[in-house]
Amino acid sequence: MSHQTPTDRGVPPGGSPVTALTGAVAPHEAPVPRTAPGRLPSETVGRRREILYFALHGRKVLVSVAILLVLLVIAVVGPILRPGDPNAFVGPLGAPPSADYWFGTTTFGQDVFAQFASGLTATFLVGLTGGGLAALIGMTVGFVAGYRGGVLDEILNMITNVVLVIPTLALLLVVTAYLSARGLFVEAIFIGLTSWPWAARAIRAQTFSLKTREFVDLARMSGASSLRVIFREIAPNMSSYLFLTFILLFGGSILIAASLDFIGLGPTDGTSLGLMMYNAVAWSALQLGMWWWFIPPGLGITAIVGALYVMNVGLDEIFNPRLREA
Amino acid sequence: MTLQVTDLRVYYRTLAGDVRALDGVTFDLADGEIMGLAGESGCGKSTLGNSLVRIDGRMKYVAGTVRLDGLELPIADMDRMDEFRFKDISIIPQYAMSALNPTRKIGRMVADLLESRGVRFGEMRTELERRLLLVGLTEAVLDRYPIELSGGMKQRMVMVLSTLLNPSLLIADEITSALDVTSQRAVAETLVEFRARGFVKGMIVITHDVSILYQVADTLTIMYAGKLAEKAPTSVIMQKALHPYTDLLISSLPEVGVRFDERRLSGIPGTPPSLLNPPPGCRFRDRCPLAFEKCAEEPPFVEVAPDHSVACWKVA
Amino acid sequence: MLQLDGVSKVYRVGAFGGTGLTAVRDVSFTVRAGEVVSLIGESGSGKSTIGKMILRLIGVTSGSITFDGTDIARLDGDSLRAYYRSVQGVFQDPFSSYNPVFKVDHIFDLLRGTYFRDAGDADWRRKVEESLESVMLDPAQILHKYPHQLSGGQLQRLLVARALLLDTRFLVADEIISMLDASTRIDVLNLLGDLKGRGLGILFITHDLSLGNYISEKTVILSRGRIVEMGATGRVYGNPLHPYTRALMGSVPQLHRKWSEVEADLAAKGANVAGRCIYHAQHGTDGGPVAPDGVATGLVEAEADHFVGCFRPYLEGAC
Numbered sequence: 001m002s003h004q005t006p007t008d009r010g011v012p013p014g015g016s017p018v019t020a021l022t023g024a025v026a027p028h029e030a031p032v033p034r035t036a037p038g039r040l041p042s043e044t045v046g047r048r049r050e051i052l053y054f055a056l057h058g059r060k061v062l063v064s065v066a067i068l069l070v071l072l073v074i075a076v077v078g079p080i081l082r083p084g085d086p087n088a089f090v091g092p093l094g095a096p097p098s099a100d101y102w103f104g105t106t107t108f109g110q111d112v113f114a115q116f117a118s119g120l121t122a123t124f125l126v127g128l129t130g131g132g133l134a135a136l137i138g139m140t141v142g143f144v145a146g147y148r149g150g151v152l153d154e155i156l157n158m159i160t161n162v163v164l165v166i167p168t169l170a171l172l173l174v175v176t177a178y179l180s181a182r183g184l185f186v187e188a189i190f191i192g193l194t195s196w197p198w199a200a201r202a203i204r205a206q207t208f209s210l211k212t213r214e215f216v217d218l219a220r221m222s223g224a225s226s227l228r229v230i231f232r233e234i235a236p237n238m239s240s241y242l243f244l245t246f247i248l249l250f251g252g253s254i255l256i257a258a259s260l261d262f263i264g265l266g267p268t269d270g271t272s273l274g275l276m277m278y279n280a281v282a283w284s285a286l287q288l289g290m291w292w293w294f295i296p297p298g299l300g301i302t303a304i305v306g307a308l309y310v311m312n313v314g315l316d317e318i319f320n321p322r323l324r325e326a
Numbered sequence: 327m328t329l330q331v332t333d334l335r336v337y338y339r340t341l342a343g344d345v346r347a348l349d350g351v352t353f354d355l356a357d358g359e360i361m362g363l364a365g366e367s368g369c370g371k372s373t374l375g376n377s378l379v380r381i382d383g384r385m386k387y388v389a390g391t392v393r394l395d396g397l398e399l400p401i402a403d404m405d406r407m408d409e410f411r412f413k414d415i416s417i418i419p420q421y422a423m424s425a426l427n428p429t430r431k432i433g434r435m436v437a438d439l440l441e442s443r444g445v446r447f448g449e450m451r452t453e454l455e456r457r458l459l460l461v462g463l464t465e466a467v468l469d470r471y472p473i474e475l476s477g478g479m480k481q482r483m484v485m486v487l488s489t490l491l492n493p494s495l496l497i498a499d500e501i502t503s504a505l506d507v508t509s510q511r512a513v514a515e516t517l518v519e520f521r522a523r524g525f526v527k528g529m530i531v532i533t534h535d536v537s538i539l540y541q542v543a544d545t546l547t548i549m550y551a552g553k554l555a556e557k558a559p560t561s562v563i564m565q566k567a568l569h570p571y572t573d574l575l576i577s578s579l580p581e582v583g584v585r586f587d588e589r590r591l592s593g594i595p596g597t598p599p600s601l602l603n604p605p606p607g608c609r610f611r612d613r614c615p616l617a618f619e620k621c622a623e624e625p626p627f628v629e630v631a632p633d634h635s636v637a638c639w640k641v642a
Numbered sequence: 643m644l645q646l647d648g649v650s651k652v653y654r655v656g657a658f659g660g661t662g663l664t665a666v667r668d669v670s671f672t673v674r675a676g677e678v679v680s681l682i683g684e685s686g687s688g689k690s691t692i693g694k695m696i697l698r699l700i701g702v703t704s705g706s707i708t709f710d711g712t713d714i715a716r717l718d719g720d721s722l723r724a725y726y727r728s729v730q731g732v733f734q735d736p737f738s739s740y741n742p743v744f745k746v747d748h749i750f751d752l753l754r755g756t757y758f759r760d761a762g763d764a765d766w767r768r769k770v771e772e773s774l775e776s777v778m779l780d781p782a783q784i785l786h787k788y789p790h791q792l793s794g795g796q797l798q799r800l801l802v803a804r805a806l807l808l809d810t811r812f813l814v815a816d817e818i819i820s821m822l823d824a825s826t827r828i829d830v831l832n833l834l835g836d837l838k839g840r841g842l843g844i845l846f847i848t849h850d851l852s853l854g855n856y857i858s859e860k861t862v863i864l865s866r867g868r869i870v871e872m873g874a875t876g877r878v879y880g881n882p883l884h885p886y887t888r889a890l891m892g893s894v895p896q897l898h899r900k901w902s903e904v905e906a907d908l909a910a911k912g913a914n915v916a917g918r919c920i921y922h923a924q925h926g927t928d929g930g931p932v933a934p935d936g937v938a939t940g941l942v943e944a945e946a947d948h949f950v951g952c953f954r955p956y957l958e959g960a961c
Binding site: 213214215217218219220221222223224233236237239 | 694697699722723726730731733734735738739740741742743744749752753755756757801804
Binding site: 367507508510514515535536537538574579582585591593594 | 684685793823824825826827828829831832835849851852853855856857875879889890891892893894895896897898900901
């Protein structure tokens with residue numbers, strides 16, 4: 001095993017619960033109960049290793065990462081195994097899963113596995129682009145409004161509220177209906193541009209409360225610039241929170257994209273998990289008992305979003321040294 | 327004798343084992359006595375106060391008895407303690423005033439509390455108003471929300487409320503520490519007034535601020551690392567404390583009139599021991615300038631003069 | 643060294659800053675090198691606001707703060723960084739002063755990133771260890787720990803050590819010992835005394851009169867944002883003139899004197915000023931600068947090195 005790092009601090013005997021307890025009894029003057037085992041002074045490296053160490057030892061994170069990896073591998077390897085257009089009519093009509101067609105075929109003889117693999121890619125891309133864009137806007141607006149305050153905050157707040165009250169789905173319906181040729185990225189960018197407000201509000205509120213903490217004043221008195229204060233002092237305190245935000249936006253984008261696809265407003269070309277479900281329902285897969293047509297995409301979406309959520313909970317325990325020790 | 331506590335031990339459960347926050351405490355509280363209980367944070371003074379009223383899930387009753395007016399209290403039994411709480415023994419917990427429900431009017435909250443103890447609000451209303459006037463509040467506060475009251479007003483409100491049923495014993499935990507000096511005085515003097523009017527028989531006033539206790543307490547009890555170090559009348563503790571910890575503690579407090587340039591005070595080096603696995607013997611040993619071999623044994627808490635008990639081998 | 647001149651702070655409250663809340667009004671005083679000035683006030687008196695304005699953490703609404711002759715409002719970028727090299731602060735809550743996700747060394751790393759970019763690792767470590775030793779901390783026991791693993795007293799001393807790493811000449815100490823235990827607070831207070839001996843100017847902000855008396859040469863009593871009394875510590879404590887100061891002195895719990903004794907003593911001392919506003923007695927009806935709510939904000943010199951403000955609103959009808 002390679003973790004004989006100085007970071008092995010898994011509750012020494014006589015360890016931290018005392019601190020936790022005395023902290024609860026007398027919040028401001030927890031006596032030092034013991035000297036922790038000595039640690040090497042290579043600080044940043046040490047901390048990264050620490051996080052890595054715990055990440056590799058947290059079951060929640062491991063399981064969720066494994067699920068995401070498996071799906072990613074399918075998305076990457078699938079098109080290699082099944083080259084060509086996933087929408088091409090290649091096999092028998094409406095055949096159940098078999099050795100040739102692992103996930104069976106559609107009513108028209110399209111390979112469900114090929115569709116699933118390329119649909120996964122599309123789904124990940126929509127999540128990454130839409131969620132990433134929304135996270136970027138949300139964090140920028142949230143950090144700037146919360147940290148700067150004043151008039152800038154009021155203006156940003158107003159914009160946020162305006163975007164927040166726009167009926168997103170209706171807007172997307174209208175816009176997508178007007179664009180005759182719709183690509184995956186257009187869809188993702190629209191989702192990204194409309195789903196950031198709640199994130200901005202949440203991050204603004206967090207920033208606002210963290211800004212009043214004295215360590216922010218201390219950083220300013222150390223000559224740190226606003227940018228540095230935000231990214232080195234405030235953001236690390238909400239790192240798990242930011243990650244949760246990103247995960248929610250990522251998952252949210254996937255869900256919105258799926259619902260758009262499902263009601264027929266998805267990309268006009270290509271595949272996606274939502275589109276697969278739209279087609280399955282449109283061609284009565286449900287009534288015909290062709291479960292192999294709608295279960296894989298449904299399960300795929302659920303697995304991605306679910307794994308992301310579980311990962312967040314697991315990471316929360318790792319990011320927070322207090323949680324880790326208790 | 328209002329209260330007799332004998333060898334009380336209450337621990338906190340933690341993953342790493344029991345934290346001996348209260349490890350064998352014995353003392354008496356005379357009728358009409360205001361006892362000040364002081365010590366550093368984490369010494370177990372709040373645990374002592376809470377143990378007499380309410381041992382919750384995190385705490386573990388280990389040993390000892392508590393007698394109130396000659397009757398033994400079932401302190402280990404949360405449910406059976408219900409009939410004593412508020413009526414016979416009342417506590418103003420730390421941060422009580424900030425724990426008032428902000429969405430309820432004060433009067434409504436008082437009524438709820440009384441009803442939950444089987445007392446009709448209507449019957450108590452006149453007495454309540456009389457006592458509010460006594461502490462400088464009018465009945466109008468009953469129609470206000472907690473946020474509309476200042477810290478001092480809230481604290482006096484809580485005091486009136488917790489003594490409304492004339493309990494034998496009142497435990498006041500850090501009731502002055504979050505207040506401005508002017509409110510501190512009013513609150514502290516209210517305690518003395520309540521005793522004079524017989525609203526309560528005995529009081530335990532817990533605080534880290536010894537100078538407040540000097541103003542109001544008849545006796546002072548000093549705690550250190552889960553045990554009592556010394557108990558004596560206030561003036562005796564102030565003038566000739568016997569336990570080295572008491573002595574060092576009092577001489578480390580700056581007073582009006584003492585100047586750094588003229589007389590440099592000094593603190594007590596070191597930190598208290600962990601209560602998870604406390605070392606045997608006297609727990610102050612490591613910081614004590616008088617420590618000698620005998621201190622490896624645990625010193626008993628003995629009466630060395632009338633009403634003056636100390637746990638120190640150098641004295642006993 | 644540091645001079646406040648008619649400093650006021652108005653906070654905007656409500657949507658689009660509709661109304662103003664005056665936290666500090668027309669405050670002027672100076673702090674010299676090698677001098678501790680204690681700024682005493684209750685909660686809401688504006689004492690922490692003054693500290694933060696000196697540290698340039700919040701802006702001044704009107705008036706000026708000058709350090710060695712330079713108006714600090716004009717500082718930015720490099721000049722502000724230079725200012726922080728000389729002027730530092732330590733705050734009330736030691737736990738909130740540390741970023742909980744980093745080890746305590748982070749506060750030093752921050753300084754290194756700005757002021758000691760050229761220092762080698764060994765050099766830097768020696769510098770940090772020296773500054774820790776100068777506040778009587780053992781580097782081996784302190785460094786590489788998380789803040790919650792240390793006690794409040796250790797954390798506060800560590801913050802002083804941080805300030806000493808720079809060429810700090812002026813320190814704002816905002817209630818730095820009010821959250822510490824009795825047995826450790828005096829050590830932190832003594833540390834301030836030692837710094838004063840080294841020639842630092844210190845603004846000691848506190849609500850505790852006995853602490854202010856212990857450590858400071860000069861005392862400023864603040865109430866509702868304005869100075870009500872100010873002067874040499876011995877004079878202010880020995881002969882409190884303003885009714886607010888006297889009320890404070892009467893309420894502060896003392897160790898060997900009961901409230902009733904203190905009160906009798908104060909009454910005897912105050913017989914000469916009873917019921918008369920010293921400020922307006924000297925100034926006549928034309929009372930000098932007046933705040934929007936009608937209270938005069940100026941001070942008069944009642945005796946040598948002892949200033950007092952108008953008695954309103956603490957003694958109605960006195961002026």
